[in-house]
Amino acid sequence: MGKPEPQVIEDEEHQRVFERVAAIDVAKASGMVCVRLPGRDGRPRAGKVWEVPAVTSAVTELGRRLLRDRVQMVTLEATG
Numbered sequence: 001m002g003k004p005e006p007q008v009i010e011d012e013e014h015q016r017v018f019e020r021v022a023a024i025d026v027a028k029a030s031g032m033v034c035v036r037l038p039g040r041d042g043r044p045r046a047g048k049v050w051e052v053p054a055v056t057s058a059v060t061e062l063g064r065r066l067l068r069d070r071v072q073m074v075t076l077e078a079t080g
Contacts, residue, residue: 018072026078029054033062037069 025032031054035049052058066074 020069020071020073022066022071022074024052024074024076026076027054035069035071037071059074 013042020035021035022033022035024034031052033052034047034049036045039045052062
């Protein structure tokens with residue numbers, strides 16, 4: 001009798017690990033953005049945090065920056 005084949009269980013969406021992520025804490029006049037990206041040139045993984053004003057031009061530029069950084073997943077948090 002041969003060995004049984006291992007069962008393959010696919011990850012659920014909430015279990016996946018993303019290398020390039022962003023989190024945005026949305027407030028009335030601005031948002032705090034944190035981006036975590038892999039390190040470059042052998043440096044360790046790093047995060048960058050900055051404030052983005054709640055105006056169309058700044059939010060549009062944020063979107064462009066996230067695309068340039070090849071961010072794979074964005075999470076938003078807002079309390080009201």
